[in-house]
Amino acid sequence: MNGFKYLFAAAAVLILIVFGLTRFGNNRESIKQEKNEKINVNEHGYSTVDTPVPDEEPVPGTFAGAPKAEEPVGKDPKEADNTWAMYLINNDNPLPDKYDDVIELEQVDKTYREYDLDKRAAKYYIEMKKAAEEDGVDLITASAYRTYVYQQSNFDNSLQERIDRGMSHDEAYADTISQVELPGKSEHNAGLAVDILSNEHASMDDDGFKDTEAFKWLDEHAAEYGFILRYPEGKTAITGIIYEPWHYRFVGKYYAKDIKESGLCMEEYFEEKGWLDEDGVAIDHTIYTQNPDLKEPGKDEVTEDGDDSEESADESSDEDAADEDEDSEE
Numbered sequence: 001m002n003g004f005k006y007l008f009a010a011a012a013v014l015i016l017i018v019f020g021l022t023r024f025g026n027n028r029e030s031i032k033q034e035k036n037e038k039i040n041v042n043e044h045g046y047s048t049v050d051t052p053v054p055d056e057e058p059v060p061g062t063f064a065g066a067p068k069a070e071e072p073v074g075k076d077p078k079e080a081d082n083t084w085a086m087y088l089i090n091n092d093n094p095l096p097d098k099y100d101d102v103i104e105l106e107q108v109d110k111t112y113r114e115y116d117l118d119k120r121a122a123k124y125y126i127e128m129k130k131a132a133e134e135d136g137v138d139l140i141t142a143s144a145y146r147t148y149v150y151q152q153s154n155f156d157n158s159l160q161e162r163i164d165r166g167m168s169h170d171e172a173y174a175d176t177i178s179q180v181e182l183p184g185k186s187e188h189n190a191g192l193a194v195d196i197l198s199n200e201h202a203s204m205d206d207d208g209f210k211d212t213e214a215f216k217w218l219d220e221h222a223a224e225y226g227f228i229l230r231y232p233e234g235k236t237a238i239t240g241i242i243y244e245p246w247h248y249r250f251v252g253k254y255y256a257k258d259i260k261e262s263g264l265c266m267e268e269y270f271e272e273k274g275w276l277d278e279d280g281v282a283i284d285h286t287i288y289t290q291n292p293d294l295k296e297p298g299k300d301e302v303t304e305d306g307d308d309s310e311e312s313a314d315e316s317s318d319e320d321a322a323d324e325d326e327d328s329e330e
Contacts, residue, residue: 082226082252085121085192087287088270091240092280094184095287096294100147103191108144115144118191121226121250125194128225137217140202142246143195148183155180178242187230190287192250194227207233210245222248223256228266235265 076083089095096102106119108126117125132139146154158180162172180186187193195204198214209215210233222228230249231241249266251259259269270276275284288296 077254080252080254082120082250083255084290085118085226086251086255087285087290088266088275088282089185089187089190089192089287090267090280091181091185093282093286095189096297097184099184099189102294103145105145105191108194109141111141115141115194116191117144117194117250121192124225124227124250128222128227131221131225132214132217135217137214138198139214139218140197140199141194142197142202142204143188144193145191146186146188148189151181151183151186151189155182178236178240181241187247187249193230194248194250195244195246196248197246204244204246207243207245215245218248223260224253226250226253226256228256228259230266232265235268238267239265 076086080086087093104119105116106122107114108117108122109115109129116122129139129141155176159172159176162175163169167175181188183189196214196218197204197209198212200212200214201208203209218227219229227248227250229245230247231239231244233243233245236242250256251266259266262269262272264272267276267280270282270285273285275282277283288294
């Protein structure tokens with residue numbers, strides 16, 4: 001009888017030990033799971049179970065699969081090429097005065113006259129023209145770089161032609177400015193624009209060039225060489241220039257492809273990027289931000305003694321006035 005009691009007591013103790021070990025193991029597994037859940041929240045910004053989520057939203061780009069933060073204004077993508085050429089030129093965004101004095105040119109074609117472009121863009125046009133020729137398409141260079149003097153002459157001649165046809169001066173001016181820019185406001189003055197025609201249609205009096213094989217080839221391949229159709233059809237109210245199927249602008253391969261795919265004209269593209277103010281003036285991707293070596297007007301260098309150049313400017317003005325007096329006397 002006593003032996004049976006001892007056996008029963010030993011069995012009871014064994015059951016208690018097993019129960020205790022089982023409960024302790026479950027508690028450890030529960031603690032481990034809870035710890036893992038907290039780690040998920042901390043590292044990934046979200047939880048896969050019903051645990052509290054922090055009120056603060058996760059910072060974009062801090063975990064795998066998160067959307068990348070937007071590129072800050074003024075930063076070109078690493079893959080972008082020729083970013084020096086990605087700036088706007090129009091009535092609201094003119095080139096610097098005397099840009100003729102600083103631009104470096106290279107010849108890209110020659111017929112009865114020579115045609116030049118900014119030397120940094122020249123090779124891309126030469127390559128494009130050669131590629132078209134290999135595909136059996138003849139591209140005729142009708143216009144490229146123009147000096148400020150030539151641009152003014154071109155504008156004046158166009159204005160007079162309209163007056164001679166019976167338009168009033170105001171009517172002729174309005175019509176001319178929709179097709180010919182004033183000096184410093186034309187992309188041709190920057191050596192970045194080319195007017196292209198073909199033997200199929202060698203006139204810019206109408207938009208017939210759009211129906212040529214040359215235009216079809218350019219529409220398909222121009223972006224591959226960094227060129228865009230600058231004044232697309234239906235965008236006159238935005239660009240201020242009529243549809244010109246012959247006018248192509250160099251912006252580099254990356255931006256040419258991006259603009260082409262967007263279906264936007266250059267002004268719209270700049271606005272979408274946040275590079276324009278409410279008046280259409282570029283606040284980023286200007287000729288100065290893209291070409292830091294150019295000195296922006298109004299930003300005078302500070303002299304060694306800390307004074308600005310106002311005094312020297314006044315002295316120069318006095319000297320200029322004296323020279324003018326001498327000239328008038330002569």
